[in-house]
Amino acid sequence: MPQTRAYRAALLHCLADPREVGGEASHEYFADGLLVVEDGRVVQLGDSGSLLPKLAAGVEVVEYADALIVPGFVDTHVHYPQMGVIGSYGTQLLDWLETYTFPAEGRFADPAHARDQAGLFLRELLRNGTTTALVFSTVHPQSVDAFFEAAEKLNLRMIAGKVLMDRNAPDYLTDTAESGYAQSRALIERWHGKGRLHYAVTPRFAPTSTPEQLRLAGQLLGEYPGLYLHTHLSENRQEIDWVRQLFPERSGYLDVYDHYRLLGARSVFAHGVHLCDEECRRLGETGSAVAFCPTSNLFLGSGLLDLARLEGHGVRVGLGTDIGGGTSFSQLHTLSDAYKVLQLQGQSLDPFKALYLATLGGARALYLDDRIGNLQPGKEADFVVLDYRATPLITHRLGEARTLAERLFALMILGDDRAVLETFAAGRSVHRRGS
Template identity: 80%
Template sequence: MTQRTAFRAALLHCLADPREVGTEASYEYLEDGVLVVEDGKIVQLGDAATLLPTLAATVEVREFPNALITPGFIDTHIHLPQMGVIGSYGAQLLDWLETYTFPNEAKFADPQHAREQAQLFLQELLRNGTTTALVFGTVHPQSVDAFFEEAQKLNVRMIAGKVLMDRNAPEYLTDTADSGYADSKALIERWHGKGRLHYAVTPRFAPTSTPEQLNRAGQLLKEYPDLYLHTHLSENQQEIAWVKELFPERSGYLDVYDHHGLIGPRAVFAHGVHLCDEECQRLGETGSAVAFCPTSNLFLGSGLFDLDQAERHGVRVGLGTDVGGGTSFSQLQTLNEAYKVLQLQGQKLDPFKALYLATLGGARALYLDDKIGNLQPGKDADFVVLDYQATPLIRQRLSQATTLREKLFALMILGDDRAVRETFAAGQSVHRS
């Protein structure tokens, strides 16, 4: 006999993109709501006064006063091996890779180190309310095995892949076009579609892969049509100039990936800070997605992502922390920085749109909105309990908030991991503060 559990608190989730339907039609809010979960799925959602009397006496009801339940956060771009270099000083992208990233990634050749880091990394995600992430591993297959093994124990929905890198990187971190293909294929067979796990073909970025390797990556996507493609695009001006030197025959950075069959549904490109309208149009028409990574773009001095430009062309956009270039695992902190990035360009990030980017927008970017992203019955029971009294400052600010928009905005600007009271994956508590 299956056990139902009910969770009572204020409930808020997105039903659609505010840009498409208007803000008021884009979300559902229940001041005193109940979420009913069974077998890892949401089975009912409703107002407490209506729903509670209908529940069987055997249903446990967990109550969360002074709290808001939202869907679990979705991180569409983050690096497992860069947790150890988060907050490192004074480099832009290409120097950052040479100085900090590559030496740290070398340690992941040791399976024990990879496992310990995977455990810590997953704990940090869950501590911040993130229940799904698209994750860069390292060039070492064992780093991906370790990550998937630990994710499977927690029954969290995760997407990851082995980095492909056969040039312009230290010899100790390079593979070859053939070995990268073979290693990836073995990992795909072992992990893709196993439980709540998915595989992403992961060329680091165009400069570190030969055309031969990019071709083999495209071959994998043809052989396994429901895989993800995860890489970087137009993050930094120096990087873009380098791509032009390495691929003079292509019309631009995106065209390198396009030429090798690496764009389309479930292709996620991190950053996209310096895209032209033609590139945005191509991303939009192919169903590709961009991960907006504001804390990283500011920290590494890369530039300001133009959300309005991307969305005008129908590009799917998710939110990414990009740890360790990014400076926080918290999607609340990431939204705080996203708001500022858009302010600098004369754009506004409404708090309901912000929630959309961190939840349903991320799910749509990953083509997982049939499974995650909101609290509709039938979806996976991935959700987070946000504490209205997490810090003295949050408590004081929210006591003066008169609308839901004001409360949500204050949480997004003042909140961090301390605002996460509890995180649930497939209906099970995976973090409690």
């Protein structure tokens, strides 16, 4: 028998990019809504007054007072092995990698440590309402196995891959072009397309891969349909200069990846802070995406992403927490920093655009918007219940808000993990606050 349950609260989800479809046409809102879920998928949503009388007898209705249901958040760039270095003091990107990141990642040679950290990481994502993420593991295949094993048990839609690094990194974290290719192939065969899991070919960034390793990464993308490419791009000016020194024959940082056939649909480049117009144009025409990581860009002093320029060239953009350069798992907190980053450049982040970036925009960046990203019937039932009374300050501020836009913006600026009352993945509760 089909398992059907209905959830009653205010409902809000995006239908389109507010940049492309103005006004209320970009989203759908029900002040007293009903979300009907059957066997892990949305079957109906709408006004509760219209839908409640039509529910079949015996269908349980779960009611949330003073709450808002939104789609599950999508994190387009995050490092699960870096939880232990969040908030590490005082360096920029390259020094930060050497001082904090590489030693932390070395511990993932131990499968027990990897399993422990994978479970903790996923619990933290779900506690913050994130139901899909594009995730860096480490160079160790066992780090990927540990992550996918934990995600499979929770039936989460997750993307991850083994890091490829065959130079300019500590010996305990390097592979070879050949071993990286062979280990990646074995992991792809084991995990890609299993349940709700996807594999990402994951060179850390151009400086830590030889030309041969990048060539084999491109070869992998051609050998298996539907793979992702996940790496870093133009995060830090010192990094960009290093790429020029290592690849003098290429016209720029992006051209290194382009030369090795790493651009295209499902290719996601984290940061993209210091891109020229030609690089933005090339990302747009290839269907590649950029992960906007405002908290880490501010924390590491990397720079300010120009969202308007990227989108002007048709680049797909999602939101990334970039733990552990980023300082919060919360997409609400990340949107607060995104708003400030854009304010510094004379741009404005409308609250409905913000919700789009954290949900449907992220799903589109990952080419998963046919499955997740909003609450349309037929989509997988990944959703979050946000508590309008999460803190005394949020309660007070929302009491003063006159419009939906004001309430949504206040949640974005003041909210964090405390605002997440419950998180659902494929229709199943995978986190409830306090339990």
